[in-house]
Amino acid sequence: MSVINVFRNYMEEHHPHLARKDWKADVRTLSVDDISNEEVKATIPDENKPELTCWVFFYDGGASNIVYLLQDKHGLKDIGIGLLKDGELVKPISFV
Numbered sequence: 793m794s795v796i797n798v799f800r801n802y803m804e805e806h807h808p809h810l811a812r813k814d815w816k817a818d819v820r821t822l823s824v825d826d827i828s829n830e831e832v833k834a835t836i837p838d839e840n841k842p843e844l845t846c847w848v849f850f851y852d853g854g855a856s857n858i859v860y861l862l863q864d865k866h867g868l869k870d871i872g873i874g875l876l877k878d879g880e881l882v883k884p885i886s887f888v
């Protein structure tokens with residue numbers, strides 16, 4: 793499933809009140825050490841800890857609502873998705 797479809801399915805199922813916002817996306821490669829939220833870190837399998845692909849979804853005026861999608865380094869395997877609302881993890885899903 794494409795990144796956009798994973799994101800849309802997650803939003804429609806778990807956060808329908810936010811699904812129709814004008815979401816934007818950014819992607820980068822990072823290390824697990826770059827992730828500050830301990831709950832998110834705990835969902836990452838050891839084999840993926842050196843480097844991850846992280847998709848970040850956001851919308852104008854919604855700085856308190858950030859959705860992340862973590863994948864393996866090459867972007868082939870989805871690891872997890874969740875909403876960070878004011879830094880708090882809301883309805884995370886693990887794919888591993």
